[in-house]
Amino acid sequence: MELSSLRLRIDSLDDQLLELLNERMKLVKQVGELKRATNTIIYRPEREKQIIDRLEKQSTGLLSRSAIEAIFLEIFAVSRNLELPERIAYLGPEGSFTHQAAESRFGGMGEYLVLPTIHSIFDSVETGRASYGVVPIENNQEGVVIETVDLLREKELLISAEILLPIHFTFVSQSDSLQVIRRIYSKDIAFRQCSKFLREYFEEANVELIPVESTSKAAKLASQEPDAAAICSHIAAKLFGVPVLFDNIEDSDQNRTRFIILSKNFVNQRSQSDKTTLIANLPNTNRPGVLYDFLKDFNDRGINLIKIESRPLRQGSTFRSWFLVEFEGHYEEPAVQEIMEKYGSNLKWLGSYVRIA
Numbered sequence: 264m265e266l267s268s269l270r271l272r273i274d275s276l277d278d279q280l281l282e283l284l285n286e287r288m289k290l291v292k293q294v295g296e297l298k299r300a301t302n303t304i305i306y307r308p309e310r311e312k313q314i315i316d317r318l319e320k321q322s323t324g325l326l327s328r329s330a331i332e333a334i335f336l337e338i339f340a341v342s343r344n345l346e347l348p349e350r351i352a353y354l355g356p357e358g359s360f361t362h363q364a365a366e367s368r369f370g371g372m373g374e375y376l377v378l379p380t381i382h383s384i385f386d387s388v389e390t391g392r393a394s395y396g397v398v399p400i401e402n403n404q405e406g407v408v409i410e411t412v413d414l415l416r417e418k419e420l421l422i423s424a425e426i427l428l429p430i431h432f433t434f435v436s437q438s439d440s441l442q443v444i445r446r447i448y449s450k451d452i453a454f455r456q457c458s459k460f461l462r463e464y465f466e467e468a469n470v471e472l473i474p475v476e477s478t479s480k481a482a483k484l485a486s487q488e489p490d491a492a493a494i495c496s497h498i499a500a501k502l503f504g505v506p507v508l509f510d511n512i513e514d515s516d517q518n519r520t521r522f523i524i525l526s527k528n529f530v531n532q533r534s535q536s537d538k539t540t541l542i543a544n545l546p547n548t549n550r551p552g553v554l555y556d557f558l559k560d561f562n563d564r565g566i567n568l569i570k571i572e573s574r575p576l577r578q579g580s581t582f583r584s585w586f587l588v589e590f591e592g593h594y595e596e597p598a599v600q601e602i603m604e605k606y607g608s609n610l611k612w613l614g615s616y617v618r619i620a
């Protein structure tokens with residue numbers, strides 16, 4: 264078939280898609296009105312997952328799960344905006360991986376508040392300046408983000424969802440010839456994680472690697488200096504309009520960062536695959552068996568522990584710790600309830616949400 268007739272058919276399908284999307288939004292608006300009348304939460308990640316799971320099973324065409332997810336997460340983001348526009352704070356600067364994580368869940372139309380520190384994100388959600396806050400909690404190559412973990416204990420916020428982002432670096436420059444490049448800007452951690460690429464392409468060259476505080480700043484500098492390049496996120500390259508010369512230049516394609524979405528007063532309903540995060544302040548961990556007994560309580564109930572991270576209690580000169588604990592399951596499951604009851608105020612529940620990582 265000819266290009267013009269293929270395009271005509273595409274136009275006709277787009278008309279139908281638009282009509283259906285408008286129909287969908289009418290229903291969403293009604294859901295929003297119901298929710299506002301009953302004062303219930305707009306963002307329901309477990310419902311969104313249920314829709315995507317169902318569509319994936321039903322799909323017989325060319326769309327993969329991630330394609331379905333990309334399209335529908337954007338539709339949900341527009342829906343939520345229509346139900347009630349809510350502000351989302353994320354750890355900046357613009358073009359950071361946290362920005363990319365936030366957009367992957369709250370869409371391109373979200374109203375964002377860009378803040379400079381993890382602490383300021385917690386504060387903005389606590390004071391209600393933002394309804395949600397997006398912060399990194401761990402990277403699978405570098406470990407947990409201590410500031411996030413410590414603030415989860417200190418503050419009274421909940422985790423409503425998690426986001427898993429593959430960390431891909433791009434090499435960007437205004438110059439289309441590598442010979443011209445004299446300087447490469449990036450974060451020190453990004454230089455470390457792209458060392459093979461740098462060795463392969465710039466070992467012999469007289470090029471200076473200049474660490475800056477963020478990969479977005481690197482992209483900005485590269486956008487202004489024709490003989491410079493940057494290693495940055497895709498979103499930063501787009502934001503500062505610097506052409507991408509190489510994609511996915513990281514040494515390991517297994518590099519992932521996990522982000523959490525913080526909020527106040529959030530309760531997810533159970534889904535088929537949930538994760539719970541809590542803080543454990545165990546009484547007197549100097550007595551033999553206290554930590555063992557605690558872990559055994561999970562094992563005895565068939566609960567799969569995913570993570571236990573210890574942090575200093577900072578009580579005088581002791582070496583006592585508190586723990587961030589994550590396990591498979593939802594707060595409402597009887598086995599989890601038993602543990603919560605047994606340890607009472609020694610445990611602080613931080614949220615049960617759809618497990619992605």
Ligand SMILES: O=C(O)C(=O)C[C@]1(C(=O)O)C=C[C@@H](O)C=C1
Nearest residue numbers: 294305306307308310311339342
């Ligand atoms: O089902 C709901 O609770 C809705 O608000 C609708 C909808 C959707 O677009 O399908 C939108 C937002 C929620 O996060 C989940 C689903």
